[in-house]
Amino acid sequence: MTRLRFFLSEAWEMQGRDVAGGLASLTALTAVLFLLAVVLLAGHNIRGAARALEGRKGLEVFLVGDLPEGRVGEMAELFRSFGEVAEVRFVSEEQELRRIERELGGVDVSEAMGTNPLSPVFRITLTPEAAGRAGVVQGLAEEIAVYEGVDEVLYGEAWIGSLERGLRHVYWATAGAGILASIAVLLVLWNTIKLAFLGRRETIRILKIVGATGSFIRMPYLLLGAMHATTASILALLFAALLRWVLVAMMPGLRFLPLSWTVVFLAGATLLGILSSYASVESPLRSLERSHEAVTS
Amino acid sequence: MIGFDHVHLRYPGPGHEPALEDVHVEVPTGQMAFLLGPSGAGKTSLLKLVTMEERPTQGRVRVLEFDSVTVRNRELPSLRRRIGMVYQDFRLLRDKTVFENIAYVLRMTGVLDHPTLQRIVLRLLTHVSLYHKRNHFPDQLSGGEQQRTAIARALVHEPRILLADEPTGNLDTVSALEILEIFRRVHTAGATVLIATHDESLAARYAERAIFLEEGRVVRDARPARGRGL
Ligand SMILES: Nc1ncnc2c1ncn2[C@@H]1O[C@H](COP(=O)(O)OP(=O)(O)O)[C@@H](O)[C@H]1O
Ligand SMILES: [Mg+2]
Numbered sequence: 001m002t003r004l005r006f007f008l009s010e011a012w013e014m015q016g017r018d019v020a021g022g023l024a025s026l027t028a029l030t031a032v033l034f035l036l037a038v039v040l041l042a043g044h045n046i047r048g049a050a051r052a053l054e055g056r057k058g059l060e061v062f063l064v065g066d067l068p069e070g071r072v073g074e075m076a077e078l079f080r081s082f083g084e085v086a087e088v089r090f091v092s093e094e095q096e097l098r099r100i101e102r103e104l105g106g107v108d109v110s111e112a113m114g115t116n117p118l119s120p121v122f123r124i125t126l127t128p129e130a131a132g133r134a135g136v137v138q139g140l141a142e143e144i145a146v147y148e149g150v151d152e153v154l155y156g157e158a159w160i161g162s163l164e165r166g167l168r169h170v171y172w173a174t175a176g177a178g179i180l181a182s183i184a185v186l187l188v189l190w191n192t193i194k195l196a197f198l199g200r201r202e203t204i205r206i207l208k209i210v211g212a213t214g215s216f217i218r219m220p221y222l223l224l225g226a227m228h229a230t231t232a233s234i235l236a237l238l239f240a241a242l243l244r245w246v247l248v249a250m251m252p253g254l255r256f257l258p259l260s261w262t263v264v265f266l267a268g269a270t271l272l273g274i275l276s277s278y279a280s281v282e283s284p285l286r287s288l289e290r291s292h293e294a295v296t297s
Numbered sequence: 298m299i300g301f302d303h304v305h306l307r308y309p310g311p312g313h314e315p316a317l318e319d320v321h322v323e324v325p326t327g328q329m330a331f332l333l334g335p336s337g338a339g340k341t342s343l344l345k346l347v348t349m350e351e352r353p354t355q356g357r358v359r360v361l362e363f364d365s366v367t368v369r370n371r372e373l374p375s376l377r378r379r380i381g382m383v384y385q386d387f388r389l390l391r392d393k394t395v396f397e398n399i400a401y402v403l404r405m406t407g408v409l410d411h412p413t414l415q416r417i418v419l420r421l422l423t424h425v426s427l428y429h430k431r432n433h434f435p436d437q438l439s440g441g442e443q444q445r446t447a448i449a450r451a452l453v454h455e456p457r458i459l460l461a462d463e464p465t466g467n468l469d470t471v472s473a474l475e476i477l478e479i480f481r482r483v484h485t486a487g488a489t490v491l492i493a494t495h496d497e498s499l500a501a502r503y504a505e506r507a508i509f510l511e512e513g514r515v516v517r518d519a520r521p522a523r524g525r526g527l
Contacts, residue, residue, distance in 0.1 A: 002409045002410075003407065003409065006404060006409060202388075203390055205388075206388050206389075206390060207405070208377075209348065209350075209377060209382050209388070210377065210378075210382070210402045210405070210450065210451075211373075211374045211375070211376075211377035211378035211402075211405070211406075211454070212374060212405050213371075213374045214371075216405055
């Protein structure tokens with residue numbers, strides 16, 4: 001613990017030697033990570049919206065008229081026994097008519113048309129797992145269509161397909177943004193840490209000669225990189241939270257990133273900070289070992 | 298013990314003459330030896346072989362139980378903690394005080410509690426008569442004081458070998474003699490001391506052994522009686 005404190009104070013002292021450079025690095029990192037956080041925030045909310053739609057994914061099974069009471073009950077039981085099915089609701093032609101009349105604002109449809117033109121219908125909702133899998137709805141529709149008494153099976157194939165395609169795009173866009181942001185973080189920190197290292201080259205030469213190990217020399221730089229990355233990701237998340245707070249007035253229901261995402265975001269950025277610092281000091285450190293070799297910059 | 302077995306050293310790059318050629322000498326444990334010769338003779342190169350900053354292109358160098366042929370890079374820190382090294386240009390950390398320069402090397406090896414640090418560092422500073430300057434920065438010290446700080450730092454791990462490369466090169470005669478007196482005390486305490494210098498009059502005063510280098514070769518190896526000249 002005291003050892004960590006020693007290295008932290010070394011890192012902090014090093015930071016104090018180039019405040020402007022440190023701020024430049026921190027600003028760049030925060031900007032990059034903020035953009036990533038915004039993409040993640042958008043992705044998260046789009047996925048959330050899609051989930052809600054998927055929950056409504058289901059089938060409408062229209063039946064032929066005049067089925068005996070018992071047959072309807074049998075069919076409902078059968079459909080309920082399918083693994084993909086969460087709920088089966090029977091709506092008689094009268095109930096369906098009343099629903100439509102309510103939606104139309106109290107117009108008396110049956111009076112206008114003389115007869116009820118509607119068919120009785122089963123509304124089937126799928127379990128969330130089944131809803132998430134591609135092709136399930138279509139397969140189920142084909143299976144149900146062959147039963148006696150079934151007139152027609154309808155499902156929103158068009159919007160289901162495009163929803164799935166859209167979600168794939170969102171997924172790739174988020175992944176792409178993540179990769180680009182990682183590369184940017186890597187390059188910025190690589191440069192910052194290398195400058196900090198080269199600025200202290202003489203000191204490091206002295207440390208080597210008095211018997212400092214590589215890890216002793218490296219440690220403050222790894223901590224410096226971690227400090228930059230962690231601070232930048234905290235700031236980025238705060239700015240993203242602020243942005244959501246501003247936007248939620250216009251878009252109620254806009255959600256912030258779940259806790260698990262923010263933890264991964266912070267940990268990932270920190271790890272990346274350590275890795276890029278490690279990569280950055282490794283080659284100049286090695287070339288210092290042989291005194292006649294020039295330090296590569 | 299420091300041993301050179303038919304050592305050749307050639308720096309990489311085209312057109313370099315060998316810096317050392319067929320050097321074959323041994324400095325036994327506890328000896329106070331001088332390495333003499335004009336600038337460019339190869340004195341610094343020889344010391345770098347001892348700290349293993351350089352490895353011989355041919356032959357082998359033996360230092361304590363380390364061997365240049367078999368030593369691994371990760372063993373170098375422990376080798377260097379057992380060798381004290383002093384330079385002409387002192388090589389102090391400019392942004393740290395005298396106390397901190399020495400304490401830093403201790404912290405490096407995990408000595409972190411303040412009372413222990415204080416005890417070791419202040420004892421060393423007393424040893425080189427710098428106790429009163431412990432809170433000064435290197436730039437606030439004379440050359441002799443800076444060199445004494447560097448010696449205190451070199452002694453922090455109680456090394457078995459003390460190496461010095463032109464330690465008096467930047468100092469006036471009085472400071473130079475002070476430095477050499479400290480080296481003699483270290484030698485008396487049992488350490489092997491190897492000093493590279495082009496100043497033969499200093500060597501004449503203190504040397505048990507004088508190794509003369511010229512153009513990378515040992516040209517004379519003298520064991521003068523103390524105070525009788527080389
Ligand atoms: N890093 C280096 N690269 C190439 N040649 C070097 C290097 N260091 C020393 N030399 C050469 O090796 C020879 C011996 O140098 P050095 O050991 O420094 O001598 P001294 O310390 O006796 O003045 C000289 O010719 C010098 O130019
Ligand atoms: Mg020299």
